[in-house]
Amino acid sequence: MSTATTGLDPRKTRSIVIWTVVALVGAAGWTMLALSRGEEVSAAWMVAAALGSYAIGYRFYSKFIAYKVLKVDKTRATPAERLDNGIDYQPTDRRVLFGHHFAAISGAGPLVGPVLAAQMGYLPGTIWIIAGVIFAGAVQDMVVLFFSTRRNGRSLGQMAREEIGPIGGAAALLAVFAIMIILLAVLALVIVNALAGSPWGVFSIGMTIPIALFMGFYLRVIRPGRIAEVSLIGVALLLIALVAGRWVAKSSWAEAFTLSKESLVIWLVAYAFVASVLPVWMLLAPRDYLSTFMKLGTIGLLFIGVVVAAPSLKMDAVTDFATQGTGPVFAGSLFPFVFITIACGALSGFHSLISSGTTPKMVEKETQVRMIGYGSMLLESSVAIMAMIAACVLDPGLYFGMNSAPAVLGAEVQDWVSTIQGWGFTLTEADMAAYAKSVEEATLWGRTGGAPTFAIGVADIFASVTGDGLKAFWYHFAIMFEALFILTALDAGTRVGRFMLQDTLGNIYKPLKRVSWWPGLIVSSAIVTGLWGYFLWVGVRDPLGGINQLFPLFGISNQLLGAVALTVCTTLLIKSGRLKWAWVTGVPLAWVATVTLTASWQKVFSADPRVGFFAQGDVAQKQIDTGLKPNGQELTAKELDDAHTIVTNTTVDGVLSALFALLVILVIADAARVCIKAIRHPASVVSHEEPYVESKYIAPAQLFPTKEEKAELRAAGLGSGGGRTDGPREEVAP
């Protein structure tokens, strides 16, 4: 291309050509996904649509937000530079911090939501994952990270209190606590459903405890701080435990490791209680190293697997359940429930807790919030896309056989098969048994919760590369990978919940605030495990299927936290005189508030007993009152028991949904008051931003330094990691 005729310099021309190609690849992916009907589409097109869209979103939208809206300033010193204490405040290489931040935000969430949402077909969920992350999720993570960095790494709760007021702050704090409880219950339920009746799984997950204890001992006594080497030893032991699980499942020990859902609940709650009381070095820290290694490794393998195998998507683009709202996995129509079910991967309120607090204390340069905040979230979103692919490469009959709530399928195996055939899918009892045998599980019927489905999808994809002989191994590998970080989350989450509880109750009774005071520690740990243990128990015993009931509640609460975070961001934009850019977080806020409030409304007020909690309770109450089932038969003693359970559960769930909705309305209303005041009387606004200090630190903004940045680094004698320009130089990256 001649630059003389276009009048552009060659760099610009090259950039236009590259970005046109990227846009075309993404557009081709979307076209194939949206237009193909009746034939199977290759998952490669979904990857193309996702990566093309992410690249454009990152290159253009995140740049616009960083430089036009937030006005990141590379001459301004970050808290890591100003307050560097070599411990929690310290400038950290952007590539390392990206890894830290990504490992902290990504967990089981993006693997579960998309699998459940696949009941409506792959298209609605995929559109939400990709559009949601570009315009809402990644924006939230980056903007929270930016504002927290400007405030010395203050937490979301502190910012809400400072910027909105004590009411907004208290509501935000209560929301975080309630969400934590529901989150832990749902995660634990996923694990229970994946491990029940699976001796292979129970043995290999159980072995992670002695492995972690060994690692903890090694790090504490033998070679303190040698984390990388002990992690490699741990991963090797983990793989041995995984292989050994197969022998155990085939040996006479199998029975001892075959646990019912109820006994798994008791084990899990007991484990989490003990683990959260033990010192961090014994179990939590080493477990965390293991799960981070496994997480990053498996996600990497999965990317390679999907690209190499390029499996076809067998699920329809849009199923009938999307329009009718009669889905067996979760009830309700596409709007709002797809947007509730897929939280992590599109927009996750929880990330705002990581983006404020830990990460902002380590950012070298303000300009890096784009790569770390926005970039990590895009990567997490691509994990959600992988989960969607894993669910959609399965035969739809198998998918629905595994994920349908038991109450929907019927009482006997014949009913299950005929229900699924009635939906138009081909599936026989023998098919289901063959699938179960191929992964060496007793049964796959009703294995709700997403983890087993994801694991089978992963096993399918990996086995198409490595051969079918390893399919069962890959299945259990995937289960282990999810179970490992869910168990870590149960321990860590219980500790955070306990900390919040101690902090709050400490205002009433002083000694509780001291984290080393044993009685306080035990009691508050017991309260927190008791709370999520209650929901877990209820979820396991729920005649209507626990995931079906609890997952919407989890989605609503997570999105609610997102609404709180976006409210804080919007308030901050307005208070700092950026009213004309307030839509950047204001529009996602309006969207997520609409979704959450509609969903809560339907969960509370819907007359459809499949959707509304109270309507469900009324049906059960009527059965108790009359002693009769809808078909006129008398209730058996067990059915009467079930009905009582349903009445209690639906009341608790309904009240919680209403409470969540009230909290979000309270925070938004309080913030609106503050914003209106700020617009009317700009002079009255008090800024809580730390004052400007000039930076003496040089570091590139993006993964790869630009030509100018390279020149700057070279002039200062620094490597590609950057560093200080004053005083003696620290060791820098190779």
Add this chain to the structure above:
Amino acid sequence: MTVKSATAKIWWYVRELTGETAYERYVAHVRKDHPDAPVPSRRAFERERTDRQEADPRQGFRCC
């Protein structure tokens, strides 16, 4: 890039990401900003690190 330098880079990244280098960085920090201050032993430093997480579990918390 040779295999050796690529391996070195990966090892550098793994050590940084796991936090194995936290002690080295802390020592470098103390030496630079407080040259006369005593430096804790690695054992003591690592103990303090987990104790800190114990006191405020929100540090290093992982998400869903």
